[in-house]
Amino acid sequence: MMAALAFTSPLLLMALVALPVIWWLLRITPPRPEKEVFPPFRILLSLRKREETPSTTPWWLMLLRLLLAAAVIVALAGPVLNPNAGFSGINGPLVIVFDNSWASAPTFDKRRATAELLIREAADQDQPVSLVFTANDTNDATPRRADEALRMLAAERPLPLPASRGAAAAALTSAFSGQKPGLLAFISDGIRSTDDPLMYDALKAVAGNDVRLYGDKNPAAMTITGAANSADRLTLNATRLDIDTPQSAIVSARDMQGRVLATTRLEFAAGKTDATAAIETPFELRNDFARLTIDDYDTAAAVRLLDDSFKRRSVGMISGEAGDRSQPLLSPLYYITRALSPFANLAEAVGSDLATSIPTMVKAHPSVIMLADIGRMPPTAEAALRTWVEEGGTLVRFAGPRLAAAPAEDPLVPVRLRQGERSLGGSMSWAEPQPLDAYPPTSPFAGLGAPKGVLVNRQVLAEPTSDLQNLTWANLKDGTPLVTARKIGAGRIVLFHVSAESSWSNLPLSGDFVEMLRRIVQMSHSASGTALNADGKAVLAPYRLLTADGQLTTEKGLAKPIETASRPKISSANPPGLYGSEDGFEALNLFDETAKLEPLAIPADVPFALSGFAGDGSLSLKPWLLSIALALALLDTIIMLFLGGAFARRGATAAAMLAVAIFMGGIDAPPARADDTRPGDAQLMARLDKTHLAYVITGEAEVDRISERGLTGLSDYLYYRTTLEPGAPVGVDIARDELAVFPILYWPVTATAPMPSEETISRVDAYMRSGGTVLFDTRDQVSAITATGNVSPNTERLRTILAGIDIPSLEPVPSDHVLTKAFYLLKSYPGRYAGSPLWVEAQARGKADPNRPARAGDGVTPVLITGNDFAGAWAIDGMGAPLLPLVPPDENQREMAYRTGVNIMMYMLTGNYKADQVHVPALLERLGQ
Numbered sequence: 001m002m003a004a005l006a007f008t009s010p011l012l013l014m015a016l017v018a019l020p021v022i023w024w025l026l027r028i029t030p031p032r033p034e035k036e037v038f039p040p041f042r043i044l045l046s047l048r049k050r051e052e053t054p055s056t057t058p059w060w061l062m063l064l065r066l067l068l069a070a071a072v073i074v075a076l077a078g079p080v081l082n083p084n085a086g087f088s089g090i091n092g093p094l095v096i097v098f099d100n101s102w103a104s105a106p107t108f109d110k111r112r113a114t115a116e117l118l119i120r121e122a123a124d125q126d127q128p129v130s131l132v133f134t135a136n137d138t139n140d141a142t143p144r145r146a147d148e149a150l151r152m153l154a155a156e157r158p159l160p161l162p163a164s165r166g167a168a169a170a171a172l173t174s175a176f177s178g179q180k181p182g183l184l185a186f187i188s189d190g191i192r193s194t195d196d197p198l199m200y201d202a203l204k205a206v207a208g209n210d211v212r213l214y215g216d217k218n219p220a221a222m223t224i225t226g227a228a229n230s231a232d233r234l235t236l237n238a239t240r241l242d243i244d245t246p247q248s249a250i251v252s253a254r255d256m257q258g259r260v261l262a263t264t265r266l267e268f269a270a271g272k273t274d275a276t277a278a279i280e281t282p283f284e285l286r287n288d289f290a291r292l293t294i295d296d297y298d299t300a301a302a303v304r305l306l307d308d309s310f311k312r313r314s315v316g317m318i319s320g321e322a323g324d325r326s327q328p329l330l331s332p333l334y335y336i337t338r339a340l341s342p343f344a345n346l347a348e349a350v351g352s353d354l355a356t357s358i359p360t361m362v363k364a365h366p367s368v369i370m371l372a373d374i375g376r377m378p379p380t381a382e383a384a385l386r387t388w389v390e391e392g393g394t395l396v397r398f399a400g401p402r403l404a405a406a407p408a409e410d411p412l413v414p415v416r417l418r419q420g421e422r423s424l425g426g427s428m429s430w431a432e433p434q435p436l437d438a439y440p441p442t443s444p445f446a447g448l449g450a451p452k453g454v455l456v457n458r459q460v461l462a463e464p465t466s467d468l469q470n471l472t473w474a475n476l477k478d479g480t481p482l483v484t485a486r487k488i489g490a491g492r493i494v495l496f497h498v499s500a501e502s503s504w505s506n507l508p509l510s511g512d513f514v515e516m517l518r519r520i521v522q523m524s525h526s527a528s529g530t531a532l533n534a535d536g537k538a539v540l541a542p543y544r545l546l547t548a549d550g551q552l553t554t555e556k557g558l559a560k561p562i563e564t565a566s567r568p569k570i571s572s573a574n575p576p577g578l579y580g581s582e583d584g585f586e587a588l589n590l591f592d593e594t595a596k597l598e599p600l601a602i603p604a605d606v607p608f609a610l611s612g613f614a615g616d617g618s619l620s621l622k623p624w625l626l627s628i629a630l631a632l633a634l635l636d637t638i639i640m641l642f643l644g645g646a647f648a649r650r651g652a653t654a655a656a657m658l659a660v661a662i663f664m665g666g667i668d669a670p671p672a673r674a675d676d677t678r679p680g681d682a683q684l685m686a687r688l689d690k691t692h693l694a695y696v697i698t699g700e701a702e703v704d705r706i707s708e709r710g711l712t713g714l715s716d717y718l719y720y721r722t723t724l725e726p727g728a729p730v731g732v733d734i735a736r737d738e739l740a741v742f743p744i745l746y747w748p749v750t751a752t753a754p755m756p757s758e759e760t761i762s763r764v765d766a767y768m769r770s771g772g773t774v775l776f777d778t779r780d781q782v783s784a785i786t787a788t789g790n791v792s793p794n795t796e797r798l799r800t801i802l803a804g805i806d807i808p809s810l811e812p813v814p815s816d817h818v819l820t821k822a823f824y825l826l827k828s829y830p831g832r833y834a835g836s837p838l839w840v841e842a843q844a845r846g847k848a849d850p851n852r853p854a855r856a857g858d859g860v861t862p863v864l865i866t867g868n869d870f871a872g873a874w875a876i877d878g879m880g881a882p883l884l885p886l887v888p889p890d891e892n893q894r895e896m897a898y899r900t901g902v903n904i905m906m907y908m909l910t911g912n913y914k915a916d917q918v919h920v921p922a923l924l925e926r927l928g929q
Contacts, residue, residue, distance in 0.1 A: 012077040022069050023062060061639060068632040075625035092182020092208070093143050094122040095130045095172065097199075100156055101163040102300040102590060103189035103221050105548040107613070108158045111187050114214055114614040118185055119149050127182060132171055134163040134193075137572050141168075141175035158548035160300035160575050160590065166195030169202030180208040186608070190218030190241070192598040200606050213608040216600055219243050222268075223301035224251070224292055226593040229312045231345065234279040234286050236304065238266055238294075241597050246270045250295040253279055255288050262286075266294070273596070283345050287311045293550060300576055303550040305587035307578065313367035313521045315340055318349040318357060320373035320402045320806060321769055321862070332372035332400065332500045335508035339517045344368075353766035354806070355759060359384045362393075367524040369393065372500040373400025376407070376806040378762045385412060390489030394524040396517075397493070398500040399460040401808030401841065408463075414471055414486035414493045415462040420809065421504075422461050422480075433457040433505075434476040436512075443473040444519050445483075451512045456482065458504040459497045474516075482507075483516070494520055539563050543585050545577035552577070562588065690727035691909075694742040695871070697731045698753040704731060707748050709883055710871025714901040716880070722823065722902060724909070735760040739767040743908040748871060749778045749801070751793030761804040768805065768862035773908055776801075779869040781833035798865070807863050812837035822906040824899040831868030831897050833887050838900075839865040860911050864904065873897035 096115050104111055115131070122129050123146035131149050132139040133156060144152075184207040193199075203211065222240035240247060247268040252260045262285065266277045279286070289310070294302035319332045337346055347366070349357035354374070358381035361369060369385070374397065377385070389395050395412065397403070404421040433455040439445040462468060462481050473494070474483040485494040498504040507513050539561035544552040560573045568574040570590055578585040602608055693715055695707035711729035718724045732739065734756065739745065745767070756764075768774060780792040791799075813819050813829065819840065820826050829838040841861035873894050875883035886893050 010077055012073060015073045015076075016070060019066055019069060023066060061636070064632060064636055064639075068629050068636065071625045071629040071632065075622045075629065079621040079625070090118070090122050090125055090127055090183045091210070092180070093128045093130065094118060095141075095176070095181040095184045095206070096132070097165070097168055097172070097184070097186045097203075098131065098133050098153075098156070099135070099163045099165075099187060099189040099215075100133045100158050101135045101189050101191070102158065102160050102548050103163075103191045103218055104215075105158040105299045105550075106220065106297065107215075108548075110613045111215065112153060112156075115153055115185075115187060116150065117614045118183070119146050119153065122146050122183075123150075130172070130175060130181070132168040134165045134168045135159040135161045137167075139168050139171040141171040143175070159572070160546050160548045161570060161572065162590075163189060163191065163193050164195060165193050166198035169199040172206050173202045176206045179206075181206070182208065183210045183212065184208070185212045185214060187214045188216060188600055189221075190215055190600050191221060192600055196601070200603055203606060207607075209607075211607050211609060212611045213602070214611050214613055216602070216608075216610055218599075220297060221299075221301070221597055222247075222249065222294060222297065223299075223591050223595065223597060224294065224304040225591050225595050227292055227304050227306065227310065229283070229286055229310055229343075231283075231312075231341070232280065234281070234289070236264075236266075236277055236279075236292055237593065238268075238275050238277070239273055239595060239597055240268055240275075241599050242273050244271055249297065251277060251279075252293050252295055253286075253289045254291055254293060256290040261288060263295075283312045283314070291552075298549040298551075300546045300548050300550055300590050303546060303589075305546065305576070305578060305589055307580075307585055307587040309522060309586070313344045313524055314364070315344045315346050315521060316349065316361040316364065316366040316369045317346060318354070318361070318369070318371050318374060319769070320371075320375070320400055321771075332398070333370075334501065335513065336370055336372065336500055336517065339508075339514040340521060343518060344521050351766060352769035353762050354378055354381045354769075355762035355766075357381075357766075362388045367394065368396060368521050370396045370398070370500075372398045373402045374806060375400075375402035375405055375410075375808075376804065377412075378758060378765075378804065380758075382412065386488070389491040389493060392490040394491055394520065395493045396496070396520060398496045398498070399504070400499045402806050404460050405807065405809040412493060414484045414495050415468060415481070416465065418461045418463055420460075422459050434478050434480070436482060436507075437475040437477050437479075439474055440472065442470075444523060445473055445512075445516055448512060448515055451510065454505065454507050454510050454512060456498055456505040456507070458499075462497070492523075540579035540586055541581070543578045543580050543582070545575055546590075562586070691724065692727045692730045692742060693905075694730045694732050694739075694745050696745055696747040697733055698748060698750055700750055700753055703748050703750055703753070706875050706884070707731070707746060707871045709876060710874035711746060713874040713876040713880075713883075714898065714905075716876070717874075717898045718902060718905060722906070724905065734764055739763065739772060740770060742772065744904070745772065745774045746871060747774055747776050749776055749794045749798045751797045753797075755797070756801065758804060761801060765805045768807070771860070771862075773860055773862055773864060775864040775866070775870070775904065777831070777870055778865075778867045779832075779872065781831075781836040781867040781869070795867075805863075807841075809842040810839045810863070810865065811842040813840050814843075817843075818911075819903055819907050822903040822910065824903055826896070826899060826903055828896065829866065829868065829900045830873070830893050831866065831870040831900070832872030832884060833868045834893055836867035838868075839863075860908060868897075870897060870901060874901060 096118060098111070098115060100108070119129050119131075127146070128143035129146050129149035130141045130143045131152055132141050136159070184203065186203070218241065222238055225237050225239055227234060227236045234253070236251060238249075238251075249266045251264050251266050253262045254260055262279045262281050264277045264279045266275050268275045289306055291306055292304040317333050317336060321332065333348065340346055347361070347364070349361055351357045355378040358377070362384045369388070385395060389412075397413065399421070401421075403417075404419070406417075406419075408417055408419055410417070436451040436454045436456075438450040439448060456476055459476075459480065459482070462484060468481065468484075471484045471486055472481045473485055474481070476482055480497075482497050483494065484497070485492055496507075498507060500508060502508050540563075541561045542556045542559040544554060545556065545559060547553055557575075558572060559575055559577070562568050562574055562579050567588070570576060570588070574588065576588050576590045578587055580586055693711040695704070695711055697704055698707075708729055708731060715726040715729060718726055730742070732742070732745070734745075745764075764774060776798055778792065778794040778798055780794045815827075817840065819838075828834065841863065872884045873886060874897065877883050882894065
């Protein structure tokens with residue numbers, strides 16, 4: 001220190017003794033090279049020329065260079081003018097109230113330097129020092145020696161906690177009861193605290209005449225209060241202190257390794273304390289975000305930690321049947337989509353072929369896959385799903401007719417199921433629809449409250465086992481499980497024992513359904529680092545904690561675990577950070593969504609004198625000296641160029657070339673298009689002109705001929721008796737041809753034909769899921785009449801085929817089915833033979849309504865099964881005459897067989913149209929006749 005001038009690195013001034021050496025090195029200047037012109041006789045002419053080469057550097061140039069060297073040396077020594085402006089002597093004990101909160105982190109060194117300067121002033125006057133820190137749990141305000149206070153100050157660090165000034169004020173009141181300190185210095189972070197009134201009351205009681213406030217403002221303070229991950233963007237909210245000027249900041253999204261994945265700009269308008277920004281990136285990238293940070297503002301408040309609850313899960317959905325776009329409320333995936341779309345990214349399966357759609361979805365690595373009424377699955381799809389679950393995936397299944405009809409040995413259900421479903425409240429049941437019971441305390445749904453108004457009228461039942469209660473997440477009032485789950489490997493399988501739409505229960509219409517699905521989705525890859533404390537409550541241990549300057553550290557200190565059921569208040573026992581383990585964690589942030597930053601509010605009756613930090617009134621001369629040194633260096637360069645004659649020579653002029661860009665107009669030419677046609681497209685387009693009846697090519701010539709002639713006869717009958725004008729029948733190869741263009745496939749089952757492959761059966765299954773119907777005809781009713789009880793070979797083959805197809809439960813056509821009244825009024829469904837029932841998908845039976853003679857089915861059955869040989873009864877020759885005789889020979893039976901075919905086609909094309917109320921008067925009139 002020299003009067004009002006100080007140096008941050010005074011030892012560097014010793015380099016000034018090197019100036020004489022620099023003078024000695026610079027005093028001799030080498031002669032300038034001489035330019036001579038060829039030819040050689042010019043050399044002879046200049047031999048007598050007297051050379052005048054300077055042997056020493058001019059004194060003024062040497063002085064300039066010495067000044068340059070001195071300026072650099074003095075600048076590196078860090079000269080500071082008036083470094084301690086605003087500080088005066090201390091008369092009596094010194095009290096320092098130090099805010100070591102998160103807001104002090106950016107300028108903590110300056111704050112500590114201020115406190116150190118005050119303590120050294122007290123040491124010079126042999127005064128005791130009382131030092132308290134507002135972010136610490138405990139404080140001892142007893143005055144101590146200045147050197148002890150300096151050691152205490154040097155060991156202190158900013159904490160990632162808000163200031164708690166009331167406890168520090170209480171310690172001061174206790175230590176200075178009846179005494180007055182010579183100086184009370186409050187080194188503030190500039191942020192208002194809830195217990196500030198307690199501190200002000202204590203300061204008025206303790207402080208003397210000299211009360212100074214350092215850091216009354218903190219204009220850079222801001223914090224990220226919340227982040228929401230929507231379908232297409234991340235939205236974050238931030239708040240700052242109330243200042244009038246606009247303010248902007250860059251917010252970076254970082255992964256767990258601290259790498260920046262995306263950035264956005266946060267703009268605070270003038271006079272506004274809140275701002276919102278968005279990061280628009282794909283959700284796969286957003287799911288890698290581990291924290292949001294405000295750049296160039298390193299505090300715990302400038303970091304928003306993100307955990308598993310922030311991530312948007314990817315959910316794949318597959319339905320057992322195709323949704324009708326005209327009736328979305330009947331779609332199995334409609335309510336799932338509405339429940340999950342606000343907080344998950346949903347993707348439906350591409351195509352209906354489970355053999356390809358399920359493996360394709362598994363390869364996309366979704367967090368959750370939901371299967372709505374999927375019963376039988378191809379072996380390849382089942383194996384892919386099981387592997388995916390064992391590796392950590394969550395499989396959620398919903399019941400339905402197909403699952404109810406599936407074999408009981410399904411490995412992808414959490415419990416063993418009884419085949420078939422339980423009906424409640426129908427005309428054939430004594431039981432009433434059952435409400436939900438309170439959720440078990442061990443269920444993930446615990447805490448939602450007892451569901452009200454939810455009734456279940458159909459469900460699949462679980463076989464009673466010893467561990468069924470442990471696998472149950474939700475029950476009905478009668479004790480039967482509604483939701484069961486089981487862990488398999490690193491993943492889990494969850495089963496809803498009701499359907500995903502409202503036909504089996506009104507659960508999908510309730511808010512409980514939304515919360516159930518949300519919790520299941522959030523559980524996928526969720527925190528597994530929980531433990532139990534002495535009270536049996538689930539807790540999460542500290543995993544990574546946040547420092548005051550916004551860095552994650554593995555140092556736990558005195559941090560304690562947090563309970564998963566409640567969020568604790570930020571304190572030294574639970575500082576902000578990540579709690580859990582590497583497998584999963586929860587984030588505890590410094591501020592919540594409702595936080596507001598308010599500036600320090602000092603009452604008028606507290607006599608604070610505002611002061612700046614140490615060095616705030618000083619002036620650093622280092623930039624000025626370096627600027628002077630740079631200017632001297634440039635001047636020296638110009639002088640050397642001048643002495644060297646650079647400005648006297650004429651340089652050759654450089655030729656400048658002009659680059660001309662010529663815009664060339666393109667030559668008109670027909671656009672080139674890639675050939676995107678595929679083999680068979682021409683045939684497919686030809687089949688789209690009209691509705692064609694189709695039959696499956698079995699490979700047996702006689703069977704295929706009868707099928708073709710039978711559908712020809714039915715097409716002619718449709719042409720003359722209805723408004724439908726079908727095209728010529730089409731034989732299809734179910735292994736290769738496109739099936740979606742046909743409303744129905746007639747499949748004559750024969751035991752001697754080659755067995756379809758697994759891929760072929762999967763294609764048929766996909767066709768049925770997409771809304772198509774397959775009419776299986778075993779043509780064995782005549783053999784069944786004379787059989788001794790053994791199943792015919794054709795029926796055995798049909799059972800083998802259906803074992804690989806996910807079909808619902810079947811029943812003979814009921815008397816109130818739409819199929820009985822689709823065009824003609826029918827009571828039986830004969831073909832070449834009579835007696836075999838026509839099997840269709842079983843429908844839920846409610847109480848009979850005499851004013852509604854046609855059952856209201858919500859779709860078309862995907863499968864029809866008969867043994868009456870329909871095609872044999874419909875078959876005609878080239879002249880239109882019947883091709884095959886009937887058994888028994890009754891031509892009225894042939895007419896009824898044609899009418900059966902008409903009703904089947906009308907049912908395929910119009911669905912439950914005849915069940916609409918508008919047809920009731922006409923149907924009642926016909927039935928009355």
